[in-house]
Amino acid sequence: MQTLQIRPKHIRDFYQVIQGEEAHGGFFIHTGKTGELAKELLRDYQISLLSGQRLVNFVLGQSLKII
Template sequence: MLLPFFFGTASQRRHRRYQRQAARILVRLPQLRDDAARLVYLRKINPYVFEEILMTAFARQGCRIKRNARYSGDGGADGQVWINGQRWLIQAKRYSNGVLSQHILDFGVLVRQERCRGFFVHTGRTGETSRKALCAVPDVSLLSGNRLLKLLSGNTGWQNLDQ
């Protein structure tokens, strides 16, 4: 007889595996020496595990979340979270370098089409052109650097993330 763990499609098993990895990483992050080491660590993990880390962190903050059924071909949103009854799309980018402004603008188009708000979350650097792109899409909030680490640590509520 097969154990329940083995039930489900390969995709479902992969999702469960990535969710377990995300939970382990959220435990590991506070053990690293400083914020710079935490960001370097996040830049090296599997991009799909990074998506799961974000979804798990929001869920641990008490937010209702909706994970995507698949990682690629997701239409530009990597998940959804509801904060104070407002739906937010999540775009997760595990960058090592700078953020591409076109990615921000494309996500802004999706957020407008969906008539909601969005979190553009990344581990890279936000240059001047990307900051200008963020100004052009007021319904998109940036989560990177210290704001990202605060979300992942659970030390700050999601109430402060939409500002």
């Protein structure tokens, strides 16, 4: 099974949508790997990542800590 990694371009594209909608942030949901540059962009753009156990908890209706 191939594990896909999100690319910085994915984060930048998502951020452009957030700006276009004049939102104050967003949730980026994925089930792949997150590289260091993508993590930096998520922090810089104030986008919350939902992946792994955080995604499972969200789906199960558990409270979500916004960072």
